Amino acid sequence: MLRMSNLFLRTLREDPADAEVASHRLMVRAGMVRRAAPGGFTWLPLGWIVFRNVERIVREEMDAAGCQEVHFPALLPKEPYEATGRWTEYGPNLFRLVDRRGNDFLLAPTHEEMFTLVVKDLFSSYRDLPLSIYQIQTKYRDEARPRAGLLRGREFVMKDSYSFDVDSEGLDRSYAMHRAAYITTFDRLGLPYVIVSAMSGAMGGSDSEEFLAPLDAGEDTFVRCSSCDYAANTEAVTTETPSAADPAAAPAAKVVDTPDTPTIDTLVDHLNSAAELARDDRPWAASDTLKNIVVRLDHPDGTSEALAIGVPGDREVDLRRVEAQVAPAEVHPFGEADFAAYPSLVKGYIGPGALGTERSSGIRFLVDPRITVGSRWVTGADQPGRHVVDLTLGRDFTPDGTIEAAEVLDGDPCPRCGAQLEIARGIEIGHIFKLGTKYAEALGLKVLDADGQQVTVTMGSYGIGVSRAVAAIAEATCDDDGLCWPREVAPADVHLVIAGKEGGPQRAAAEELGSRLEASGVRVLIDDREGVSPGVRFKDAELIGVPTIIVAGRGVPDGLFEVKDRRSGERVDVPADQVVDHVRTVIAAG
């Protein structure tokens, strides 16, 4: 029985000044965590119980899915990460350190290399596969800006597992197995989630899905369909391609003077105010313009390349989306020095006339999928102060291809069913993806197949942020009064409040009930502090968020306890001899 009279606990009446998001604020107030370093937290007894419950559930579900637990050091030598290039690729986010001999080490941000190597050490036959192994480990990332308490720290606990298969069919099975295990895990954790398509990005690989808890405190944006079950990370959203039209049907393209039109808005105003420029069917809109942005791609091999991107003028280019398409290259804005290298680019008036590998600049030119054959555009004429009107794709210009680069807007059509998409924020609590052979290739993980041939093992990678999940659960379940833990992760099943007058019969009755509850397997937290007023006890109980609160109060002389549901606030008086059964029924009901 947890006793508040001797728990290492101090609840705070006021919000800590450095806590913004609810989970952080309330977990500090409830005495569960304390900030110890930027991005680093100390777990106190009640919080640590919650943490271990979450960890236990994750472990149980991984084990049930047939994964085996291992444990690597967090402190690792540089060499494996050099072999895969991540020692440099990971950049400043990697915590690096040097030992007394001057050798480089790192605090692992994730363990792909070590898992790959340990399998290489021990296994060499297809008959050993498939294999899925995992660990629950503290990870380190030197985040530029830790924030939101436990949600984004520099030290955090993550469950990461890896699957090893001989072929892609095997990988598909391992992936599906993990996906199913994650669904049961998050269901048990009482955490709402959506599964969104994601980009595997710099990690390489193909299929990738994220489990997002749809909460405003999250920093990932995703879209979901208001009608069907389509959901995707913003980077991975695809745009429907409008049907093509006959390019010959468009009015002839003409170059016009457009003085003082540095922005899309001023350009549209200019077009609509000049009678001779009027459109045949309706006023000009920003979406009639074609905005061409040039960026510089820096490839991992050190080379650079210019890339031109055309999007409808009513949208910005979303550099994160671009980066996801061109990974592992990095995207940088085009600077003065870059422009100097391409004299045919007229800043502010860049148009398809100069863009494309066959045109004067020689810059590869990719356009948004909405820019289809036969569509007509107002765009830069590659001369200062001039634009070209009715430039038509397929007749007047031909880009090198399409790219998903335009920002996604609330209300855009769903690529699956056409209904409106809505943009929401979420906390990434899990990520599963098919790594493929990237790491096995780099580190030489091969096995002999049935024909005696060496084949490179194909891998999957699957993560759950354990400490982040604790915060996400707090965030998803709390209310104005405090935390409100789902049963399985709560620090106790019941919070027993002694509310009677000091010296009255309540204390003895509560102690006796507590013993009986505990004897029947119920986890009890009892507020047996002396000299604490009832108001404080009630507030603390609500703040801490144990799912069932039992009050030993004025009903005790009549043999009654009040049983209250933390979430709904419903309360019912229960005779002393029925409380244990009542509570067990409540627990069994979930």
Place this chain on the structure above:
RNA sequence: CGGGGUGUAGCGCAGCUUGGUUAGCGCGCCACGUUCGGGACGUGGAGGCCGGAGGUUCGAAUCCUCUCACCCCGACCA
């Protein structure tokens, strides 16, 4: 890395503009008494290098310079 903000008791804050006794308030903590179903009350206490360094001044929490730290927005981010 860019922008904004804050550092004063364990926590939350005032004081700083306009320098001047012993640096204040609320919460929490300790003691005694009262109270006891919604963050009770009284009395008496303990607790501060006013983030750090340098400077101006007879005198600095307060003015100046430098510096460090933390928080928020953005950039970045398995």
